[in-house]
Amino acid sequence: MIRQQLRRGLNYARQTVVGRPALPVMTRLIRGDQRASTFFAAIEFVNYEQVPGDIVEFGVFTGISLALLAQGHRFDDKGMARRVAGFDSFDGLPPSAEEHARWREGACQTNHAWHPLAAPGARVTPEMTRELFAACGLPAPELHVGLFDQTVPPVIPATYSAVAVAHIDCDLYESTRSVLTGIAPALQDGTVLLFDDWFHYRGNPHKGESRAFTEFLDAHPEWQAAHYRSYGTFCNAFILTRK
Numbered sequence: 132m133i134r135q136q137l138r139r140g141l142n143y144a145r146q147t148v149v150g151r152p153a154l155p156v157m158t159r160l161i162r163g164d165q166r167a168s169t170f171f172a173a174i175e176f177v178n179y180e181q182v183p184g185d186i187v188e189f190g191v192f193t194g195i196s197l198a199l200l201a202q203g204h205r206f207d208d209k210g211m212a213r214r215v216a217g218f219d220s221f222d223g224l225p226p227s228a229e230e231h232a233r234w235r236e237g238a239c240q241t242n243h244a245w246h247p248l249a250a251p252g253a254r255v256t257p258e259m260t261r262e263l264f265a266a267c268g269l270p271a272p273e274l275h276v277g278l279f280d281q282t283v284p285p286v287i288p289a290t291y292s293a294v295a296v297a298h299i300d301c302d303l304y305e306s307t308r309s310v311l312t313g314i315a316p317a318l319q320d321g322t323v324l325l326f327d328d329w330f331h332y333r334g335n336p337h338k339g340e341s342r343a344f345t346e347f348l349d350a351h352p353e354w355q356a357a358h359y360r361s362y363g364t365f366c367n368a369f370i371l372t373r374k
């Protein structure tokens with residue numbers, strides 16, 4: 132009892148003199164990102180339902196969402212072995228024929244997000260993501276650097292023959308079209324598709340990610356999409372099942 136009181140007193144004194152200890156990096160990521168609970172739910176879903184395949188992300192930027200996805204799998208993998216892979220040019224947004232209120236070519240070249248380690252304004256690199264994973268004690272992700280049209284076809288389905296969860300966070304119609312065409316051979320009955328930018332373009336269903344997914348479903352009548360969750364400010368998730 133006395134020792135407990137002493138320990139509390141010492142802790143209080145230390146916090147008063149040197150300040151509160153910083154929260155672990157992953158705790159800060161989870162608290163700071165409203166998408167985290169949906170990432171964790173999606174991974175729990177594929178692990179529980181035993182949907183085979185890897186966790187892949189298209190649009191990594193500084194690695195925050197990829198680290199959260201990896202953390203979701205680390206929480207409780209239910210015996211499912213999965214790789215965590217990210218695809219990005221790390222050069223920011225390519226040009227698009229669709230005009231958005233804010234986005235311009237090259238946006239996302241520098242750190243503007245809440246990366247807990249990188250300086251605001253620092254040039255985004257694959258190393259930034261690797262450092263974030265290391266700081267969270269996560270195994271290094273597999274990163275594929277370049278435009279999706281060039282990086283996806285050589286590895287899907289050759290290296291990644293099955294995809295259980297795809298986080299599609301590349302903003303643009305053209306980029307999303309490349310991603311969906313590229314991952315088609317690896318899709319599974321039960322694959323969760325997380326679209327980060329679904330309601331951008333003021334919610335216009337004929338633009339952006341929403342347009343690309345509608346066109347994909349029209350071109351692939353073997354798949355049907357069940358709505359899973361709307362989350363965050365702009366995001367929407369679906370589960371694919373075979374007809």
Ligand SMILES: C[S@@+](CC[C@H](N)C(=O)[O-])C[C@H]1O[C@@H](n2cnc3c(N)ncnc32)[C@H](O)[C@@H]1O
Pocket residue numbers: 189190191192193194195196197218219220221222223224225239244277278279280300301302303305306309
């Ligand atoms: C909004 S950021 C991703 C944010 C990240 N998922 C997060 O939540 O922290 C969009 C990323 O998509 C990438 N991107 C967009 N289109 C691409 C393409 N066609 N090929 C490769 N990368 C692309 C950009 O380089 C940029 O880093």
